[in-house]
Amino acid sequence: MSFLSPALLIGLLAALIPPLIHLLHRQEIKLHRFPALEFILRSHRKTARRFWLKQWLLILLRSAVLAALALAAARPILARRAEPVVLDGSAPGHAVLILDGGYPMRYQLDGSALFDHARRRAQELLSGARGQVALIVAGDTLEITTERGRVEGALDAARPGFGLGRVDEALPRALELLAEAPPGPRHIIALTTRAAARRLSPPPLPQGVELHLLDSAEGAATPNDGILDLDVRPAPEIGAGLWRVEAQLGHYAAGPAPKTAARLELEGRVVARAFVDLESGGVGRVTFFTRVEGRGPVAARVALEPDALEIDDARDFWLHPTPQIRLLAVNGDPRPTPIDDELFYFERVFAPRATAGLRVPLKIIGVEQLSAAALEGVDVLVLANVRALSLEIGATIKGFVERGGGLLVTMGDNVEPAGLNAALAGVLPRTLRDPRSAGDAAASAEGGDRRAARMSAFHPSHPILDPFDDPRASSLSVASIRRYMLLDPAPDAEGEVVIGLDEGAPLLLTRAVGRGRVALLCTSVDRGWGDLPIHPDFLPLLQRTVRHLTRISGARPAQIIQGQPAPIALDDPRARRAQITAPGGGLFTTPRPETGPWRFAQTQTPGLYEVSVDPPLPDAPQAPGFAVILDPTGSDLEGAALKDDAEGLRPVAAPVAARVELWHALLFGLLLLLLAEGLVLFKRRSS
Amino acid sequence: MKREIIDPAYLTRLSGLNLRPRGFVEGGLVGQHRSPHQGASVEFAQHREYSPGDEIRRLDWKAYAKSDRHYIKTFEDETNLRAYLLLDGSNSMDYGAPRTKDLYAARFAAGLAWLLLKQGDAVGLLTFGAALGQYLPPQARMDHFGRLLRAMEAPPVGGQTDLLGALRRVGELASKRSLIVLISDCMDFREGLAAACRQLRQRGHQVVVFQILDEAEWAFPFREITRFEDLEIGAQQVVDPRAMRAQYLKEIRAFCDGLRRALRGGGVGYHRLLTTTPPERALSAYLHGAPLDEEEARA
Structure with a gap:
C-alpha cells in the first residue's frame, strides 16, 4: 500500500x-468529599x-476515527502490476475510454489495423468495468x-477517420464527463499510438483523476514510409507548359530504405518513376517533370x-494545362530605341521564360491598327499610352469587354484624358x-525634396495581390511614381x-463590365512616369493583372490539409453558388458568402475535389478544384521527433500499473x- | 466555633406538637412514666402545662387561681425516664447541603431534648466522634436545656466514627433503665453495632437509632466523572457516577435495610432521616408513630 499524499500522514x-x-x-x-465512600468503593x-x-473503548474509537480521517486524507492506494484495476471488476470506479480515431490507427499490425487492436482492448x-464508463471516439469528430448500455455498440460501430485524431480535444471533454460522475476513482484511458501520446499536451488533471495512455501497438514496432509534402509549380526554365x-518522403523505421520507389501518375497512368535512398528517421526528396x-x-x-x-x-493533386492568354497591346508611344519604347518592359513581363505556368502570345500594334477585326481571338487588350480613340473604336472595345474580354489601360504623356474619357465612357x-x-x-509634408509618390495602400484581399504575402514588404512599396493620372x-x-x-490618389483600379473586366493603371508601363517597371515585383503584378482580366486563377494546385476549409476560387461575379464533388462522389453546394472569403468546410475525406458553378455559366472557364491531403505528422507512428518541441512531453505509460484508492473504504469505516x-x-449515559 | 442550632421559631413550632406520653409507648416506658411517685423524693422541679392524660390530682390549683391556666407541678424524681442522647460528631457528619448532617442531628437532638425536658424527663447528652466528647448527665430541669444546647453548639469531635465506643460508654453510664437515642449516620462499618444495641436493650434500656443521611448520599445524583474522597479516612476513588449509580443505590439501600432488620430484630428502634426532612416534622412524625420515610411506611 502506498499513499498519494503521504505528507498528510502526519495527521495520524x-x-x-x-x-x-x-x-x-x-x-x-473535580474532587468531592463524600461520607459514604465505602458504598462507592463497593460499587466501583x-x-x-x-x-x-468502556472508557478505553471510547478513547480507542475516537483515536481510530481521527486516524482513519488522516489516512483517508493521505489517499492510500493499492498498486498492482496489471491493467487498470478500476476496470478489472474488483473495484468500483468511473472511466472515460478515449479511442484514437486518427488515420495513423489504420496502420496494419498482425493482419488488422491498430484501431481494431485498440477496439479489442477497449472491449x-x-x-x-463496474463503475460508470463513457466512450469518446476521437476521430475527425468527437463521438x-x-x-453504459450503448458504449459497446458505439465501440463496434466506431471507424477511424482521416485526421490526426482529436485526443487532445477529447481530454477536456473526458474531464467534463468525469466531473459529473458520482464520487469515486476516476480514470481517463486513451488508446492511441506512441507518437500521438508524445504529441499530447494533457490539461491539468484535477485531484483524483488519472490519465492512462495505452499503446495500441502494445510496444510493437510500427515502421512506415509516407509522403510528407508536395511542391507543384510551373517549370518554364525547363520548357513552356512544364x-x-x-515530393518529400519520410522514412520512419529503424533501418535505412535504399532505392525507395516513387511514381507519378496522371489520370491513373504512370508517367514517371524515381528512386531515392532514405535514411532511418530521415526525409528524402524526389522530383518529377511533366506536361x-x-x-x-x-x-x-x-x-x-x-x-x-x-x-x-x-x-492526389490537380495538374492544370498551362493556360494561354492571347494578348493584344496597342503601343501609344513606339520608339526606335527598344529601351525607350513604351512596351519595352511590358514585352519582357510576358516573355515565355518569365510567364510561369502561362503561355502568352503577345501581339503589339499601333493605334491606327486597332479595329474590331484586330480584337478577334484576343483575350486581353492593352492600351498603353494611347492618346485618344474614336468613339467607334471605343464602342468596339466596350462590346469586346462586355462579351468577356479584358482591358488594361495604362497612362503616359500621350494620353488625352478627354478623348479617352469620351471613347471609353x-x-x-x-x-x-x-x-x-x-x-x-509629399515633399511639403516631409519637409524634404522628394519628387515621387509611393504605393502604400493595398487592397487586403484582391486576387491581383495574391502573389504577394505582404505587398508592403515587396519591391512595389519602394517604387517611385513620379507622375500619375x-x-x-x-x-x-x-x-x-x-x-x-501615399498621396491619396489611386494607382491601380479594376472594374467589371458585362462579363469582362477592366483595369486602369494610372502611371506608365515604361520608365517615363516612374521606375516601377524596373522593380522585380512589376512582373508578377502585371502577370497577375492580366490573369485577373481573363479570369484565369492561380496555376499552382491547391492542397488543403484534411479538415481545413478550402478556398473556392470562383472569380466570376455571376457565380453565386458552387457545387463541390467530393472524392467519394458526394455532392455539396455552397453559396457565395455576402462578406469574407468563399470557403468549403467539409474537407473530411482526402482526395481530389472538383468545383463547378451551380448552375453552369456559358463561356465561363472551368473552376479549379483542390486536393485534400493528410496531415503528414501522422506518418510518424514511432514517435521520432518531427519537431524539436516534442522533447519533454509526457512519455507513454503502457502498460500502466493499476491502483485502487482506499480512501472511500476508510471513510466508510470512519462512519x-x-x-x-x-x-x-448512549449506553453509558443511559446507564 | 459556636453553631446556631435552634431559634425561637423552631421551639415555637415544636411547642405546637403537644407531646403526649404515648409518644414513648414505642419506647416501652409507659409504666414508668405514669408512676412518677415511686421515689421518695418530692423535690419540686417546675411547673409544666397540663396535658390531657395528666393526673388531675397533680394540678396546681393555686397556679390555676393565679393564672387561670392548668399547670402540673413536677418534681425531680417524678419520673424514672432518663434519656441519653448520643450525638455523632464524626467527620462523616460534616456533609450535606443546605445544612450538614451534624447540624441537622444537633437540631433534631435539641428538639427532642426540649420536648423531653418539657414533659419533665431527664435528658443527658454524650457527643462522640473518633473519641468521646462532652457528656452531660441526665437532668430534668429546663435550665439543663441551655447546657445541652451549648454542648451541641460546640464544634463536633470529628474523626472516624466510633459508634461501639459511644454505646459502650453509655452502657456504663446508664445505671437505670433509660432511653438511649443514637443520632448518627451510622457510617461505622465495623461489625457489632446491632449487637451492642441489642445488649443495651437486654439490659432494660430502650434504644432508638436515628440514622441521618444527606439526600446526596441516598439518591447519589452525581453525573460527571468525579474523584470522591472519604471524609474520615481520606481515601480517594475516581468513578463515573453514571456507570455505578445503580450499584451504589443498591449497596446503600442494602446496608440500611440490613441495619434496620438487625436493629428491629433486637427490639431496637430504627428510623432513617434525610436532612431534607425538617427536624420538627421528623419529630412530630416520630412522636405520633407515623413513618418517617417511604421505606418505613412499607415496613
Missing part, C-alpha cells in the same frame, strides 16, 4: 489527542472493569457515448509502394482628369482601388466508528 498524530485529553482531563477531575469494585473497558476493459512536382495536355485539369498522384499504413503512401473605372507630377504634397473623385463609381499612393462511539456513549 491526531490519534494521540483522545488519550491525551483523557489524561489531562484526569488531572482536572463491581463496575470498575466494565467502566474501564476487454469494458467487460470488466461521445455516455450511456510542371515540376517535388499536361488539353484544356481541363488532370488528376495526378504521387505514390510509393504500399506499406502497413497505405493511406499516406499516395497523394462606361468602361473606365473612373473618369480621367489630368496628369499630375508627384512629390509636391488624377481621376475624378467618384465615391459611388463602380470598381475598386487595388493599389493607392462505522462514529456509529460505534455513539452507541457506547
Whole structure:
C-alpha cells in the first residue's frame, strides 16, 4: 500500500489527542468529599472493569476515527502490476475510454489495423468495468457515448477517420464527463499510438483523476514510409507548359530504405518513376517533370509502394494545362530605341521564360491598327499610352469587354484624358482628369525634396495581390511614381482601388463590365512616369493583372490539409453558388458568402475535389478544384521527433500499473466508528 | 466555633406538637412514666402545662387561681425516664447541603431534648466522634436545656466514627433503665453495632437509632466523572457516577435495610432521616408513630 499524499500522514498524530485529553482531563477531575465512600468503593469494585473497558473503548474509537480521517486524507492506494484495476471488476470506479480515431490507427499490425487492436482492448476493459464508463471516439469528430448500455455498440460501430485524431480535444471533454460522475476513482484511458501520446499536451488533471495512455501497438514496432509534402509549380526554365512536382518522403523505421520507389501518375497512368535512398528517421526528396495536355485539369498522384499504413503512401493533386492568354497591346508611344519604347518592359513581363505556368502570345500594334477585326481571338487588350480613340473604336472595345474580354489601360504623356474619357465612357473605372507630377504634397509634408509618390495602400484581399504575402514588404512599396493620372473623385463609381499612393490618389483600379473586366493603371508601363517597371515585383503584378482580366486563377494546385476549409476560387461575379464533388462522389453546394472569403468546410475525406458553378455559366472557364491531403505528422507512428518541441512531453505509460484508492473504504469505516462511539456513549449515559 | 442550632421559631413550632406520653409507648416506658411517685423524693422541679392524660390530682390549683391556666407541678424524681442522647460528631457528619448532617442531628437532638425536658424527663447528652466528647448527665430541669444546647453548639469531635465506643460508654453510664437515642449516620462499618444495641436493650434500656443521611448520599445524583474522597479516612476513588449509580443505590439501600432488620430484630428502634426532612416534622412524625420515610411506611 502506498499513499498519494503521504505528507498528510502526519495527521495520524491526531490519534494521540483522545488519550491525551483523557489524561489531562484526569488531572482536572473535580474532587468531592463524600461520607459514604465505602458504598462507592463497593460499587466501583463491581463496575470498575466494565467502566474501564468502556472508557478505553471510547478513547480507542475516537483515536481510530481521527486516524482513519488522516489516512483517508493521505489517499492510500493499492498498486498492482496489471491493467487498470478500476476496470478489472474488483473495484468500483468511473472511466472515460478515449479511442484514437486518427488515420495513423489504420496502420496494419498482425493482419488488422491498430484501431481494431485498440477496439479489442477497449472491449476487454469494458467487460470488466463496474463503475460508470463513457466512450469518446476521437476521430475527425468527437463521438461521445455516455450511456453504459450503448458504449459497446458505439465501440463496434466506431471507424477511424482521416485526421490526426482529436485526443487532445477529447481530454477536456473526458474531464467534463468525469466531473459529473458520482464520487469515486476516476480514470481517463486513451488508446492511441506512441507518437500521438508524445504529441499530447494533457490539461491539468484535477485531484483524483488519472490519465492512462495505452499503446495500441502494445510496444510493437510500427515502421512506415509516407509522403510528407508536395511542391507543384510551373517549370518554364525547363520548357513552356512544364510542371515540376517535388515530393518529400519520410522514412520512419529503424533501418535505412535504399532505392525507395516513387511514381507519378496522371489520370491513373504512370508517367514517371524515381528512386531515392532514405535514411532511418530521415526525409528524402524526389522530383518529377511533366506536361499536361488539353484544356481541363488532370488528376495526378504521387505514390510509393504500399506499406502497413497505405493511406499516406499516395497523394492526389490537380495538374492544370498551362493556360494561354492571347494578348493584344496597342503601343501609344513606339520608339526606335527598344529601351525607350513604351512596351519595352511590358514585352519582357510576358516573355515565355518569365510567364510561369502561362503561355502568352503577345501581339503589339499601333493605334491606327486597332479595329474590331484586330480584337478577334484576343483575350486581353492593352492600351498603353494611347492618346485618344474614336468613339467607334471605343464602342468596339466596350462590346469586346462586355462579351468577356479584358482591358488594361495604362497612362503616359500621350494620353488625352478627354478623348479617352469620351471613347471609353462606361468602361473606365473612373473618369480621367489630368496628369499630375508627384512629390509636391509629399515633399511639403516631409519637409524634404522628394519628387515621387509611393504605393502604400493595398487592397487586403484582391486576387491581383495574391502573389504577394505582404505587398508592403515587396519591391512595389519602394517604387517611385513620379507622375500619375488624377481621376475624378467618384465615391459611388463602380470598381475598386487595388493599389493607392501615399498621396491619396489611386494607382491601380479594376472594374467589371458585362462579363469582362477592366483595369486602369494610372502611371506608365515604361520608365517615363516612374521606375516601377524596373522593380522585380512589376512582373508578377502585371502577370497577375492580366490573369485577373481573363479570369484565369492561380496555376499552382491547391492542397488543403484534411479538415481545413478550402478556398473556392470562383472569380466570376455571376457565380453565386458552387457545387463541390467530393472524392467519394458526394455532392455539396455552397453559396457565395455576402462578406469574407468563399470557403468549403467539409474537407473530411482526402482526395481530389472538383468545383463547378451551380448552375453552369456559358463561356465561363472551368473552376479549379483542390486536393485534400493528410496531415503528414501522422506518418510518424514511432514517435521520432518531427519537431524539436516534442522533447519533454509526457512519455507513454503502457502498460500502466493499476491502483485502487482506499480512501472511500476508510471513510466508510470512519462512519462505522462514529456509529460505534455513539452507541457506547448512549449506553453509558443511559446507564 | 459556636453553631446556631435552634431559634425561637423552631421551639415555637415544636411547642405546637403537644407531646403526649404515648409518644414513648414505642419506647416501652409507659409504666414508668405514669408512676412518677415511686421515689421518695418530692423535690419540686417546675411547673409544666397540663396535658390531657395528666393526673388531675397533680394540678396546681393555686397556679390555676393565679393564672387561670392548668399547670402540673413536677418534681425531680417524678419520673424514672432518663434519656441519653448520643450525638455523632464524626467527620462523616460534616456533609450535606443546605445544612450538614451534624447540624441537622444537633437540631433534631435539641428538639427532642426540649420536648423531653418539657414533659419533665431527664435528658443527658454524650457527643462522640473518633473519641468521646462532652457528656452531660441526665437532668430534668429546663435550665439543663441551655447546657445541652451549648454542648451541641460546640464544634463536633470529628474523626472516624466510633459508634461501639459511644454505646459502650453509655452502657456504663446508664445505671437505670433509660432511653438511649443514637443520632448518627451510622457510617461505622465495623461489625457489632446491632449487637451492642441489642445488649443495651437486654439490659432494660430502650434504644432508638436515628440514622441521618444527606439526600446526596441516598439518591447519589452525581453525573460527571468525579474523584470522591472519604471524609474520615481520606481515601480517594475516581468513578463515573453514571456507570455505578445503580450499584451504589443498591449497596446503600442494602446496608440500611440490613441495619434496620438487625436493629428491629433486637427490639431496637430504627428510623432513617434525610436532612431534607425538617427536624420538627421528623419529630412530630416520630412522636405520633407515623413513618418517617417511604421505606418505613412499607415496613
